[in-house]
Amino acid sequence: MIAGIVRRHGALAVLAVLLVVGGLSFSTFLTPYNLSNLAVQATFLAVVALGMTLVIVSGGIDLSVGSTFALAGVLAAYGSRWGLLVALLLPLAVSALIGLVQGALIARWRMAPFIVTLCGLLFARGLLQLLTKEGSTTYLVPQDSALRWLGQGAVLVVLAVLGYLAGGVLLQRTGFGMRLFAVGGNEDAASLMGLPVARTKVSVYVLSGLLAGLAGVMSTAQLGSGVTVVGVGLELNAIAAVVIGGTMLTGGAGAVSGTLAGVALLAVIQELINQVGRFNSSMQAVVSGAVLIVVVVLQTLLSRARR
Amino acid sequence: MRLDRLNLRDHGVYLALVLLVLVNLVITPNFLTADNIRTQLVQMVPVLVVALGMALVIGTEGIDLSVGSVMAIAAALLPLYLGYGALPAIGICLVAGAAAGLLSGSLVTFAGVQPIVATLALLVGGRGLALVIADGQLKQIRNQQLLDLGSGSVLGVPLTVFVAAVLVVLVALLVGKTTFGRQLVAVGGNRKAAEFAGLPVRRVLLVVYLLSGLLAAGAGVLATARLTASDPSSVGLLVELSAITAVVVGGTPLTGGRVRVIGTVAGALLMQLIAATLIKHDVPASVTQMLEAVIIASAVLLQREGTGLRLRRQEAR
């Protein structure tokens, strides 16, 4: 418990330091305009990372989220010509289905999550390309579609915040959440205790798929079109955010609040590198990598020292 | 191999491989030609070499996402030192790869950072570093020795394939016949028990990541020699995923505690043949990806653990 709180605060502490340093160094950093832009842009990763947190707590991993995100975005744009309902239901149904198939392969057929979701990553991306004629077609959201209303910054942020509140309650306050911790902590024990291990695992991949899909829909709503080239590498950012947030990849421990701090931290680091402005793209990558190392080492040491 | 161990779990990948070859014999023109076999082997060399190191890392229940970037760093360094001759330049690349591996290894062992994130940081930063070293430029290789390494052959066997074969034998011996190899699988099988048994757990982990970096750098050199150019922006892109897939399809579980070297070779060959088959039949990229997903999943499904309770790894700390 206490270790969990400390771990969550690890990311928050680093975040606070960066915000102060950034605010003092750049006059254009802590402006409401800039912060709200950052918040809106971070919502997509935040929603994806929420699902990733649940999966990782259950002892798994989901590499397919980036592709599912992109596929759902394309489907939302495609479906938007038939109204808001189709624009929402079509992508969410497909994302949930992807999660369901992956979950079934992992839970019932006992395949390694890493490989199953890697296949999911390939498959969803392939499907997306098939639907868009090898990426040559981009579906547009009609100007008058209600989906565009959903894409306003404020709406996106509210959606993400609601998602995190619900995720927090789900993980900390429900039997399902306890089962996730149990399955992630000791799967054999959970099974011997009579917990529905397979059902829990399937559900968590469905949830992750749904959340990735939702993020994709939100992105399409914001961009006004089903862009095909988005979401590449999103899974790695989500994993990084989750881990920086103090969730163990070994499963059985973690919190969504930490993940939110992790997402914010990644966004702020990127923005600070941009504000410095001196680096070319290669040097930016070097700096991000180095900062990432420093952050995870700090975070790990902090959580270990106080445990 | 003992008879009672001959089961699908160990041999799913070979079965898949045989099936794919049979299918190709029927549908692909010029499949069983020496040229084609050479091409497939040559093309799979970088992935295979990376996968050998990856298999060791996965054997300890770790993972190394940085291999592609390490390949890029090696590729970027190579042309800078070719002035001193091919061998010294290659030596420098290998040292750099080992150093990168040592860095991930230290993060994992001493700082206690989880492998996937430690090496993710290096994946991001490493390629950037490679591009900084190369100033973002692709450089043509003109050193004849290196070009010979890329395109030469002895007795019809391409040199790069020969090098890879030697590495396979060395890694197989390392895993199967040495103290280190046995300690490695023990660390992956139950790290706490390995500590209780007095094994040098940290040293094993450090060396494993070091070897992975070393092999990745070697793969970077081989890829550069074959390409006749140092291309840090694209060499080894996404190779980590191909390598992990080859390792897992080859029967090494991601939960550690077991390393299948020959299986890894078969896994890499399977991946290569899938890609080649789809290209030769001009399958569009979308369908290619979907088919790859299905074939990989089926191959892994063939060798999944039996039903019943799985003895799960213990918690690391």
Next chain:
Amino acid sequence: MSNIVLEAVGVDKHFAGVHALRGVDFTLRAGQVHALVGENGAGKSTLIKVLTGVHQPDGGQLRLFGDAVSFGSPAQAQQAGISTVYQEVNLVPQLSVAQNLFLGREPRNRLRLLDFAALYRQAGQLLGELGIPIDPRRPLTSYGLGVQQMVAVARSVGAEAKVVIMDEPSSSLEPREVETLFEVIRKLHERDVAVVYVSHRMEELYRICDSVTVLRDGQVVHSGQMAEIGRLELVATMLGRELTNVRTVFSGEHDSRSGTALRAVGLRRRTVLDGVDLDVAPGEVLGLAGLLGSGRTETLKALVGLQPLDSGEIQVDSTTVRTGSVSSAIRAGLVLVPEDRKAEGIIPHLSVRENIVLAALPRLSVAGIVSKRRQRELVDTFMRRLRIKAASQEQRVSELSGGNQQKVMLARWLAMSPKVLLLDEPTRGIDVGAKAEVQALVDELADQGLGIVLVSSDLEEVVEGADRVVVLREGASVAELTGDQVSVDSVLAVIAHEA
């Protein structure tokens, strides 16, 4: 006679290469406390797993209250009212004690959300009733194996069960906890709950069980009332050997030699150790006694460098060992057979051979290359000497019965030809026959001049096996008993002094 609750008829179970159960008939009546006994590897745990849906039988039938049933998973068995404490502790270490107690049936509030206040209250109540004074909010990992075992028992009792099955629940428990356990079982008996009780401790069986089923090599060789079979006869039935060949106790005194094999002075480590002093002569067996959590395991781990120390000195054969370093302890000849063999001992994927040679590998290899032949010879020797029952050297160690896994652990360390052997619960989960063998082995090793430190929750074992006993309390050595003082009563008296 009361009515039959659970029944197995002609149950068969095969594993790869092992016929674990052969036509087993088993009958359990309401209110009965039924002992299930047998050698290591006889099939007790397998039968339990078949009864509770972990394994599906290959043949035969299960009946619950006369109706044929088949459980596809432990969850189904639990829904049918069968609650089980499995042999190795199977809980979720990162979760709190309370969460472990109530996983799957957590108290909810009106919004159907978890009610933590109620959870901790009920957990505290349950633990209080069972006399387990621990904090239900703390994560389970912060407690030792014994406490965890009690938590597992509490969990099984908490459920509204008609059948409670306990597979070696007492193997890490102190006399005091065992009493608590018996109290629980008596209450279950009064509620007319049927109990299956597995243990290798004979005296326990005779105290609380009213009927008994004996398994040998997967077959039922005896079934009847406990009162109708004598203790020695029961042991002989289990082992399938003549009574005269069964020895169940240590030989007693060893002639310890002069000098010290191990000397430890002032071992201290924040919050766990607070000044432990020990010395062991070559050929001597030193017993460590104390309550659950008194720091015995911590002491042993500290000795072999698995725990860094804040202060203290350790000497083997008068040379100082670097503290906090496992390899220097091993080099000095100081080795530990740990108590939690599942988490700290075996490497489940690996074969019996590889598990045994693990620590000795560097000595079996030349220039880093290991010789398979030398491994085989070594393993062969120890498998014969310790009578390890396995299909072959190459069988996965995770497939062995609990007792045989324990012997594999012993073999791993004996293969190192140590000078000082630290044994933490060496006979935990070992059957009477094997226990005698292990005890004889300890005698023999002591006679060969090894210094031995013995920790066991079975106080009788300590008293009979040890020449001298050091009592620990709250991480400090508080008393030493020698000669005639070494008796169950006096040790208990010293321990109880604390309370």
Next chain:
Amino acid sequence: ANPEGGGSSGTGSGGQQTASAASGPTCTIEQYGATKVDFKNAVVGFSQSEAEANPFRITETQSITDEAQKQGVQLLKRNANSNLGQQVSDIQGLLAQGANLLVVAPLNSEGLQPALDAARAKHVPVVTIDRKLSSATPCKDYLTFIGSDFVEQGKRAAAQLVKATGGTGKVAILLGATGNNVTTDRTSGFKDYLAAQGKGLTVVAEQTGEFTREKGQSVTEQLLQAHPEITAVYAENDEMALGAVTAISGSGRKPGKDVKVVSVDGTRNAVQGIVDGTINGVVESNPRFGPLAMSTLRDFLSGKGIPNTVTIKDKEYDPGNAAAEVAGAY
């Protein structure tokens, strides 16, 4: 990648962009509704789409940087590293940092709407370069587009191939990265031209080489074995063409003779290939946007009408001019 990866050697100095004669509607500062600022005191924000890891991008960014310096205007740069969300955020970040003129190299032809809206809300004009936004409207969502016509590039490459092969043969196409409209346009232009004026050339395979040399090489190796009848390769960038050349010689054939090769880009390595006889023709795609972009912005601020599209005139390299032009290639 792209528009795409390129050859090797530094950013050649020659080859300034020139616009083809513009026609059609124009856009003035009043029509656009931008805030009037003095060009000399302006802050120009440049949003680059991809890492500067290939000659095209390196030259493009360098050209803009150099020109800003020459004109004495302040320049803020950001790079989205192929991440569309990042580019949206980059553009907003540039606005937050006070940019009052924007030059954007879009990562994708769709999906920048939120960023364009943000610029509009701040009355900041946006010049897009190198990749056209398809559904956005010039003079409303953005000021103008400066860049090449990728379809036209594909057609010109086809014309070169017809000339080199004499109009008959089997062609393999090395496609660029999937999901990229540069790929789509260069493919359709190429195929349209063959359908109209190169019926003797049949496409036997089209596989992606992802704009990289390595993929270009390995894909070509596979294709040459599966289709030994291939006599021509159309690579959608120079890098893949250079990979194909290595593959062709590896198979024992002569690149440029047994198998003809044409590509798009105009990097120095490829033009050198023409000189060496291994490549038969290259269509240029000029990355030096700096002068044209800056002068467009300056003209706009001074009240001139800006055409909705400024199409640049790309050169073409063939055996006739390669030796003379190679020094000016980038």
